[in-house]
Amino acid sequence: xxxxxxxxxxxxxxxxxxxxxKLDSALKADRREIVFDVMVNLLVGLSFGFPAVPWxxxxxxxxxxxxxxxxxxxxxxxxxxxxxxxxxxGDCGQGAIAIFVLVPIWIAAALLTVASAAFAHFKFAR
Numbered sequence: 001x002x003x004x005x006x007x008x009x010x011x012x013x014x015x016x017x018x019x020x021x022k023l024d025s026a027l028k029a030d031r032r033e034i035v036f037d038v039m040v041n042l043l044v045g046l047s048f049g050f051p052a053v054p055w056x057x058x059x060x061x062x063x064x065x066x067x068x069x070x071x072x073x074x075x076x077x078x079x080x081x082x083x084x085x086x087x088x089x090g091d092c093g094q095g096a097i098a099i100f101v102l103v104p105i106w107i108a109a110a111l112l113t114v115a116s117a118a119f120a121h122f123k124f125a126r
Contacts, residue, residue, distance in 0.1 A: 047109035054117035058124040070117035
């Protein structure tokens with residue numbers, strides 16, 4: 001079969017579009033995995049920083065600052081982090097596994113924050 005030059009160029013353009021579409025979807029999948037990894041690492045790292053919050057606020061505002069900051073920290077840990085995780089992961093497929101790993105870390109960080117606040121309360125009560 002003999003093809004004209006315009007048919008050959010049209011066919012090559014369709015082939016390029018097909019290959020580019022595959023490449024774009026592969027790059028989007030890679031970006032989702034990278035965003036998911038960064039989000040999980042960020043949420044785990046921030047969870048371990050929350051027990052320091054009562055000490056920082058207690059140094060400035062005393063015992064009132066200790067408990068006020070603890071309330072905000074625990075609310076952020078238990079209410080906002082799952083929402084952030086939902087936006088970061090979306091429907092990537094790894095979320096169901098990661099949520100079972102992250103939730104105990106968030107709960108432990110919240111309990112540790114409250115325990116840290118109790119110690120800070122007695123320190124700044126003087």
